[in-house]
Amino acid sequence: MATRGLIIAGLSSGSGKTTVTLGLIRALCRQKTDISAAKCGPDYIDCGFLAAASGRPAITFDEFAMPDEMLRTLACNAEGETVIVEGVMGLFDGTHGGRGSTAALAGKLELGVILVIDARHQAQTAAAIAAGLAGELPDGATLAGVILNHIASPRHEHLIRQALSARSITCFGALPSAAEVTVPSRHLGLVQSVDLAAERRLDAIIEAAADLVATHIDCVGVLAAATPLHPGQLGTHEYGRQVAQHIAVADDAAFGFHYTHMLCSWRDAGAQISFFSPLNDDVPAPDAEFIFLPGGYPELHLPSLTSATSCIDALVTASHKNIPIYGECGGFMMLGRQIIDADGTAFPVAGLLPLETSFAARRLHLGYRVLHPLHRLDWLGAAPINAHEFHYTTALAAEGDALFSATDAAGTPLGDIGLIRGSVAGSYAHIIA
Numbered sequence: 126m127a128t129r130g131l132i133i134a135g136l137s138s139g140s141g142k143t144t145v146t147l148g149l150i151r152a153l154c155r156q157k158t159d160i161s162a163a164k165c166g167p168d169y170i171d172c173g174f175l176a177a178a179s180g181r182p183a184i185t186f187d188e189f190a191m192p193d194e195m196l197r198t199l200a201c202n203a204e205g206e207t208v209i210v211e212g213v214m215g216l217f218d219g220t221h222g223g224r225g226s227t228a229a230l231a232g233k234l235e236l237g238v239i240l241v242i243d244a245r246h247q248a249q250t251a252a253a254i255a256a257g258l259a260g261e262l263p264d265g266a267t268l269a270g271v272i273l274n275h276i277a278s279p280r281h282e283h284l285i286r287q288a289l290s291a292r293s294i295t296c297f298g299a300l301p302s303a304a305e306v307t308v309p310s311r312h313l314g315l316v317q318s319v320d321l322a323a324e325r326r327l328d329a330i331i332e333a334a335a336d337l338v339a340t341h342i343d344c345v346g347v348l349a350a351a352t353p354l355h356p357g358q359l360g361t362h363e364y365g366r367q368v369a370q371h372i373a374v375a376d377d378a379a380f381g382f383h384y385t386h387m388l389c390s391w392r393d394a395g396a397q398i399s400f401f402s403p404l405n406d407d408v409p410a411p412d413a414e415f416i417f418l419p420g421g422y423p424e425l426h427l428p429s430l431t432s433a434t435s436c437i438d439a440l441v442t443a444s445h446k447n448i449p450i451y452g453e454c455g456g457f458m459m460l461g462r463q464i465i466d467a468d469g470t471a472f473p474v475a476g477l478l479p480l481e482t483s484f485a486a487r488r489l490h491l492g493y494r495v496l497h498p499l500h501r502l503d504w505l506g507a508a509p510i511n512a513h514e515f516h517y518t519t520a521l522a523a524e525g526d527a528l529f530s531a532t533d534a535a536g537t538p539l540g541d542i543g544l545i546r547g548s549v550a551g552s553y554a555h556i557i558a
Contacts, residue, residue, distance in 0.1 A: 148338030189225030197357030298342030418456025
């Protein structure tokens, strides 16, 4: 059970939050410190890297999507004594009114914030920015200090440290540029940790980040800046739904975007969780009472997926037995008739939903969604559901009954989304809470 926590934040995406957080967590783990990792916002890719660094499942904190009691419960139920949270985008970046931002989460959990500043194009101005942001933090949040990134020289570091000291702001360290700790990216963000692990590159990147952090950052001082957590009043089973006694979850490089808190809530509600890999043509457990295909990168593996005949046949058989099957984003696409790749080649898939999707017709869909179920399903419930959408594919055909009516974070109607046919359903939205 965690008793304290802190947040690593930045001025923008690309400021160095991921490098600092991964390096700090691994450096502290080397010292046998009891650490767990978490990610702010709807991200699922970063959680894989954070889990690899800490050796424990990383959890998601989403201030927009999760009620306050759920946030506090998740934080205190983390395995390690101290939770280190990686922020999202810039410190105050979120939806309308700053909802979902790193700063908003810090206020709700009353955490100290360590600000990573990319100092490549500034000196004393970095200290002025830190001081200004400290005064804008919401009640409950405090600026614990800063970490400087991309420092060019000892003089560069001295100028900024001097300006920070004049404003009584702690500097925990200064990192030089280091190409060996850069995590590669693709269109949805970082390359997945499982991909780098398969190439035997993941641990080398994390170890290099830890070496960099251990050399240049006061890790003991950072740990001492963690602030106490305040226990929530929920049991973990109270923020999930009783879905089934045995749930089969697709989990591989094509379908890896599931949330740790969701699986934990199912387990705590009494469910057995088993995993299968469509990429390896695995079949879901024959006694599974619910089958879940999360999102991922199916577009990178279409030849293998279209050839996964044993897996597809098992999904079809389960649908004929009225076993609920649910797909999100990439999993939703897999349940359709075909997926068209970026070159215009069509790959047939499960054919359980009247859906055709295309990477050739590329358009970004991004943002929080509030989903209102249009059908009464035992596993879904009737209450509004908070979710997030992030994909570039376009549905060329989506016929039949919609699953949800949707609004965006501001409450603007977006129309109906998703599909349902018999016991099979899905949508592009990733359910968070």
